[in-house]
Amino acid sequence: xxxxxxxxxxRDFSPIEMGRRNYIFDTIRKVFKKHxxxxxxxxxMENLSTLMGKYGEExxxxxxxxxxxxxxxxxxxxxxxxxxxxxxxxxxxxxxYDLTVPFARYVVQHQAELAFPFKRFQMQPVWxxxxxxxxxxxxxxxxxxxVIGSNSLxxxxxxxxxxxxxxxxxxxxxxxxxxxxxxxxGIAEVVGEAEKLTDIxxxxxxxxxxxxxxxxxxxxxxxxxxxxxxxxEPFFNFSGNNNEKLSQLAQIFASSEIGTKGISExxxxxxxxxxxxxxxxxxxxxxLARGLNYYTGAIFxxxxxxxxxxxxxxxxxxxxxxxxxxxxxxxxxxISYGAERIYDxxxxxxxxxxxxxxxxxxxxxxxxxxxELYALKGLxxxxxxxxxxxxxxxxxxxGKQMTYANAKAIPFVIMAGADEMAENxxxxxxxxxxxxxxxxxxxxxxxx
Amino acid sequence: xxxxxxxxxxRDFSPIEMGRRNYIFDTIRKVFKKHxxxxxxxxxMENLSTLMGKYGEExxxxxxxxxxxxxxxxxxxxxxxxxxxxxxxxxxxxxxYDLTVPFARYVVQHQAELAFPFKRFQMQPVWxxxxxxxxxxxxxxxxxxxVIGSNSLxxxxxxxxxxxxxxxxxxxxxxxxxxxxxxxxGIAEVVGEAEKLTDIxxxxxxxxxxxxxxxxxxxxxxxxxxxxxxxxEPFFNFSGNNNEKLSQLAQIFASSEIGTKGISExxxxxxxxxxxxxxxxxxxxxxLARGLNYYTGAIFxxxxxxxxxxxxxxxxxxxxxxxxxxxxxxxxxxISYGAERIYDxxxxxxxxxxxxxxxxxxxxxxxxxxxELYALKGLxxxxxxxxxxxxxxxxxxxGKQMTYANAKAIPFVIMAGADEMAENxxxxxxxxxxxxxxxxxxxxxxxx
Numbered sequence: 001x002x003x004x005x006x007x008x009x010x011r012d013f014s015p016i017e018m019g020r021r022n023y024i025f026d027t028i029r030k031v032f033k034k035h036x037x038x039x040x041x042x043x044x045m046e047n048l049s050t051l052m053g054k055y056g057e058e059x060x061x062x063x064x065x066x067x068x069x070x071x072x073x074x075x076x077x078x079x080x081x082x083x084x085x086x087x088x089x090x091x092x093x094x095x096x097y098d099l100t101v102p103f104a105r106y107v108v109q110h111q112a113e114l115a116f117p118f119k120r121f122q123m124q125p126v127w128x129x130x131x132x133x134x135x136x137x138x139x140x141x142x143x144x145x146x147v148i149g150s151n152s153l154x155x156x157x158x159x160x161x162x163x164x165x166x167x168x169x170x171x172x173x174x175x176x177x178x179x180x181x182x183x184x185x186g187i188a189e190v191v192g193e194a195e196k197l198t199d200i201x202x203x204x205x206x207x208x209x210x211x212x213x214x215x216x217x218x219x220x221x222x223x224x225x226x227x228x229x230x231x232x233e234p235f236f237n238f239s240g241n242n243n244e245k246l247s248q249l250a251q252i253f254a255s256s257e258i259g260t261k262g263i264s265e266x267x268x269x270x271x272x273x274x275x276x277x278x279x280x281x282x283x284x285x286x287x288l289a290r291g292l293n294y295y296t297g298a299i300f301x302x303x304x305x306x307x308x309x310x311x312x313x314x315x316x317x318x319x320x321x322x323x324x325x326x327x328x329x330x331x332x333x334x335i336s337y338g339a340e341r342i343y344d345x346x347x348x349x350x351x352x353x354x355x356x357x358x359x360x361x362x363x364x365x366x367x368x369x370x371x372e373l374y375a376l377k378g379l380x381x382x383x384x385x386x387x388x389x390x391x392x393x394x395x396x397x398x399g400k401q402m403t404y405a406n407a408k409a410i411p412f413v414i415m416a417g418a419d420e421m422a423e424n425x426x427x428x429x430x431x432x433x434x435x436x437x438x439x440x441x442x443x444x445x446x447x448x
Numbered sequence: 449x450x451x452x453x454x455x456x457x458x459r460d461f462s463p464i465e466m467g468r469r470n471y472i473f474d475t476i477r478k479v480f481k482k483h484x485x486x487x488x489x490x491x492x493m494e495n496l497s498t499l500m501g502k503y504g505e506e507x508x509x510x511x512x513x514x515x516x517x518x519x520x521x522x523x524x525x526x527x528x529x530x531x532x533x534x535x536x537x538x539x540x541x542x543x544x545y546d547l548t549v550p551f552a553r554y555v556v557q558h559q560a561e562l563a564f565p566f567k568r569f570q571m572q573p574v575w576x577x578x579x580x581x582x583x584x585x586x587x588x589x590x591x592x593x594x595v596i597g598s599n600s601l602x603x604x605x606x607x608x609x610x611x612x613x614x615x616x617x618x619x620x621x622x623x624x625x626x627x628x629x630x631x632x633x634g635i636a637e638v639v640g641e642a643e644k645l646t647d648i649x650x651x652x653x654x655x656x657x658x659x660x661x662x663x664x665x666x667x668x669x670x671x672x673x674x675x676x677x678x679x680x681e682p683f684f685n686f687s688g689n690n691n692e693k694l695s696q697l698a699q700i701f702a703s704s705e706i707g708t709k710g711i712s713e714x715x716x717x718x719x720x721x722x723x724x725x726x727x728x729x730x731x732x733x734x735x736l737a738r739g740l741n742y743y744t745g746a747i748f749x750x751x752x753x754x755x756x757x758x759x760x761x762x763x764x765x766x767x768x769x770x771x772x773x774x775x776x777x778x779x780x781x782x783i784s785y786g787a788e789r790i791y792d793x794x795x796x797x798x799x800x801x802x803x804x805x806x807x808x809x810x811x812x813x814x815x816x817x818x819x820e821l822y823a824l825k826g827l828x829x830x831x832x833x834x835x836x837x838x839x840x841x842x843x844x845x846x847g848k849q850m851t852y853a854n855a856k857a858i859p860f861v862i863m864a865g866a867d868e869m870a871e872n873x874x875x876x877x878x879x880x881x882x883x884x885x886x887x888x889x890x891x892x893x894x895x896x
Contacts, residue, residue: 004498004553004773007541010491012554014561015568018487034831036808036838039466043458043587044492044543044573045512050452064493065515067539069577071531078526083519091515093455095492105452106460113462115855117841120463125492129517139491152841154820275824325452360484372602376723383482390484393565393600407563 009130009138019356021141024170024339024346025123028143031165032121035158037145040120042102045093052094054101054324062128064138065091095127099144099336100321107148108325116149116330123339135344146334148322153265156298156317157272159335163302163313164280166337171351173305174312175281179288180266181295181316183249186259187235187286190252191228198293199224200232205289212236235286242270242284249286265297281305294318300335304345312341361448362389362412363405365398374421378414378441385445405431414444457578457586467804469589472618472790473571476591479613480569483606485593488568490550492575493541500542502549502772510576512586513539543575547592547784548769555596556773564597564778571787583792594782596770601713604746604765605720607783611750611761612728618790619799621753622760623729627736628714629743629764631697634707635683635734638700639676646741647672648680653737660684683734690718690732697734713745729753742766748783752793760789809896810837810860811853813846822869826862826889833893853879862892 006012013021029039045066052060065087072090081089096102099122107118123143130136145162147155160176167174184204188197199222203215215236219229234252238245246263253259266284273282288299297317304312315335322330346352362382364375375391382389392401405413415427420438428444429436454460461469477487493514500508513535520538529537544550547570555566571591578584593610595603608624615622632652636645647670651663658666663684667677682700686693694711701707714732721730736747745765752760763783770778794800810830812823823839830837840849853861863875868886876892877884 004557005495006491006498006553006557007493007495010493012491012558013487013489014558015486015488018489022487033807033836034834036836038463038807039461039470040463041461041466043454043460044575045455045458045587047453047455050454061517064517066543067513067515067535069509069512073526073531073534078521083521086521087515095514105454109452109454110460110462115852117852119838127492139493147841150841152843154839154841158841275821276828359481359486373723380724386482388481388484390567391602393595393598393602393606395600404563404565 007138009132009136011137011139015359016357019359020343020346020352021339023352023356024342025141025143027169028166028337029121029123031162031169032145035119035162037119037121040103040106040122041124042096042099042106042122044096044125046096046102046105048088048092048094050105050325051097051101055097059097062130063097064095064127064129066093066095068092096124097128098126099124099142100334101324103144103146104321105325107330108322108327111327117147117155118149119145119147121145135340137340141339143337143339144334145336146332148332148334149330151331153269153298154272155333156269157276159300159315159333160269160273160280160282161276161278163300163335164278167302167304168279170342170346172312172342172345172349173280175283175303175305176278177283177285177288177301177303178266178269179285179299180262180297181299182258182262182265182297183253183286184262184289186249186253186256186262187232189256189259191224191231193224193228196222196224201289201293204287207236207287238286242282245284245286269298290314290316294321296320296331298333307345307348309341309345309348311338312345313337358409358411360388360390360408360410362387362414362444363401363408363410364389364391364414364416365401366392366395367398367415367417368395371417371421374416375414378416378426378444381441382445382448385448387445387448412447455586457580457584459585459587463807464805467807468791468794468800469787471800471804472787472794473589473591475617476614476785477569477571479610479617480593483567483610485567485569485595488551488554488570489572490544490547490554490570492544492573494544494550494553496536496540496542498553499545499549503545507545510578511545512543512575512577514541514543516540544572545576546574547572547590548782549772551592551594552769553773555778556770556775559775565595565603566597567593567595569593583788585788589787591785591787592782593784594780596780596782597778599779601717601746602720603781604717605724607748607763607781608717608721608728608730609724609726611748611783612726614785615750615752616727618794620760620790620793620797621728623731623751623753624726625731625733625736625749625751626714626717627733627747628710628745629747630706630710630713630745631734632710632737634697634701634704634710635680637704637707639672639679641672641676644670644672649737649741652735655684655735686734690730693732693734717746738762738764742769744768744779746781755793755796757789757793757796759786760793761785806857806859807836808838808856808858809835810862810892811849811856811858812837812839812862812864813849814840814843815846815863815865816843819865819869822864823862826864826874826892829889830893830896833896835893835896860895 051063068090076089125139125141127139184201188194188200203218207215216229249263288301290299295316296319299316301311302313317333319331364379366372379391411431413429420426425438426441427436427438499511516538524537573587573589575587632649636642636648651666655663664677697711736749738747743764744767747764749759750761765781767779812827814820827839859879861877868874873886874889875884875886
């Protein structure tokens with residue numbers, strides 16, 4: 001018999017892990033709902049025609065493809081095709097790679113039923129055939145929130161406000177880094193390399209990881225002139241507070257219309273944010289690019305302070321996401337929260353609430369046939385009061401039952417034998433202090 | 449541009465459908481938790497070696513298989529293999545077909561970390577390449593609850609109690625049909641066909657659907673003697689209340705040890721159930737077989753009264769589910785609730801709570817630059833009070849904003865222009881009655 005196992009990069013979640021994960025999802029969901037975002041869900045499988053070509057060549061490779069049912073071999077000339085070509089012949093469906101493309105597909109498919117601006121959130125697993133490593137999984141959850149069909153910068157500010165509320169609820173101090181794609185366009189323009197914008201974004205996005213020198217090397221490789229690269233220098237060393245940064249930029253962008261537009265968008269967004277009373281640090285970072293070509297306006301990235309973990313959230317504005325499915329002029333803005341990263345930060349900072357570790361509050365011991373009926377009565381009272389509790393189902397040795405209570409970290413054990421039954425009470429034992437007390441069941445219920 | 453679509457048999461869920469589905473999941477989860485069952489989750493993909501051969505030949509065919517990543521073609525001789533044989537060469541993983549086999553795999557794999565009896569619930573989607581039809585999907589949710597590692601019949605009674613609580617919470621009157629596999633064994637024994645137990649169970653399971661005559665035909669085809677079939681007649685026409693049925697059975701099973709054991713198990717289970725105060729109708733149905741070979745004791749099936757929809761829940765006791773993965777002597781009992789069926793019943797009986805249809809409680813209209821800042825202040829007060837509310841983000845025509853409120857079924861619209869700002873009030877408009885009133889924002893918050 002082979003020892004059972006699961007595919008690499010996937011995970012089982014134990015009750016305690018589930019408690020912690022649900023704490024994360026519930027906290028985020030509560031904020032989304034208060035802000036009038038509504039949930040949708042899309043199928044785990046999408047047609048490969050929906051997914052392919054949307055994530056670049058690498059993304060196409062990392063999609064999990066689902067084999068067609070039935071006699072998939074029929075009519076396929078295996079000899080003439082390589083693995084790549086074969087895939088499209090024998091697989092029509094693939095597992096969701098992210099929540100963004102399915103959302104765009106959803107909006108286009110259901111446009112007639114939707115009221116715009118459409119504010120939705122979505123919390124579902126996604127799958128990527130990435131090489132598994134610490135903190136990177138082949139099945140993981142994304143929590144995405146988007147407004148589509150509105151150009152107002154109030155939406156950007158609201159996303160920042162929700163981010164602030166979410167991480168305040170978690171007690172995680174964060175910095176929200178902001179930028180605007182139009183500022184990146186402005187930089188490309190003033191250094192005379194407007195047509196190299198994508199290359200500049202891709203390279204500059206790595207500044208944090210590889211440093212300025214390597215970024216400059218990459219820019220050279222990508223065909224930027226040495227002169228342009230030299231004139232980008234000042235942007236790497238931008239300092240001061242947000243207002244100072246914006247003033248400096250305004251001077252540099254005097255001749256750049258798009259750069260100037262970027263500045264005014266950031267100013268308006270920050271003015272709204274100030275109005276909303278956001279406590280998190282907001283920091284303009286003009287090198288923030290997030291490597292995603294579909295962003296056209298604001299760009300966000302959230303970092304936990306005092307923890308050396310990458311960004312725990314990110315997003316931005318896209319003017320034409322649904323264009324790939326034929327619906328033009330539908331600007332949206334969204335942000336995605338990474339459940340796995342947030343889990344790691346909460347864990348490292350020891351911020352998970354204690355009571356997640358004790359989902360079951362009380363165990364009634366089973367002393368025998370008559371006693372168990374009496375225990376059932378008490379159990380019913382606790383459960384009616386909404387207290388998660390149980391009766392040990394078997395008439396096992398008391399030592400075994402106590403071991404069970406300890407293994408499950410149940411904080412209270414309730415015992416009732418002949419004496420208690422005669423007095424119509426129950427003995428409540430605190431498993432931490434060892435203290436025990438005879439009480440009426442209603443008084444026990446009040447303890448929780 | 450092709451109109452975007454999703455794979456057949458799969459579904460998108462809109463916000464209203466999500467609200468209804470979450471109402472179902474939340475109601476069930478609340479009962480599970482109160483009864484000290486804890487959640488686990490397993491990966492969507494399992495190794496095919498875990499799944500294959502567990503659901504019969506038909507099941508193997510209905511599994512969705514995931515194509516291996518990379519150059520799957522290498523080293524595979526396509527010409528010599530048919531589609532079936534090829535599958536095992538080019539696919540190592542498959543999508544979860546149910547929650548039972550992954551649960552058994554989980555228990556065996558994690559046995560060292562678990563405290564037994566282990567009480568878990570699991571609510572996750574499963575996938576089957578079934579032919580899609582009304583009410584049957586290729587991706588659907590199961591809600592399973594099981595106790596494993598306890599022989600006590602208290603567990604059976606607790607499952608019935610939870611079922612009762614769940615459907616009471618839904619306001620769906622149900623009948624819980626119960627049987628015991630040992631009674632079916634007793635019947636097979638007394639008609640002289642003990643070795644044909646599986647055939648008898650498979651045929652008798654269809655009694656509801658195809659009627660007695662067809663069942664007898666099928667029994668004959670399956671090789672039972674005409675004499676045995678004739679002597680089964682009385683079992684098809686069993687009547688009376690539960691006690692009467694048990695008394696009749698006791699006489700018939702005088703010579704059958706296993707049949708007698710079945711009766712005593714049902715008696716004990718019903719005695720516990722009586723103790724727990726279950727309101728649902730409980731009906732012994734000795735033809736209830738559920739066609740599942742792994743059941744060894746109690747068998748359950750739940751039917752909604754007054755609705756012509758099949759069973760909405762079912763389960764039973766299995767003495768050796770984990771045996772397939774090498775862990776012997778681990779008896780368990782569980783029940784599964786079908787979210788899709790429950791959805792259909794709630795829908796047909798019009799039992800979904802009204803407020804699911806109005807997830808957003810109030811919309812602030814956007815009258816312009818100054819007014820929107822004043823609206824934001826009021827909005828913040830409502831949100832701080834936990835009221836799901838929003839401000840229309842764009843400075844659009846009021847007609848358009850009202851259309852938006854109507855399309856989203858938002859029950860209240862809040863307006864504030866120069867007059868309201870001067871008086872520090874907001875005008876609250878009831879969208880149903882059309883009534884409107886000037887109020888302080890705190891007084892508006894109290895309305896919800």
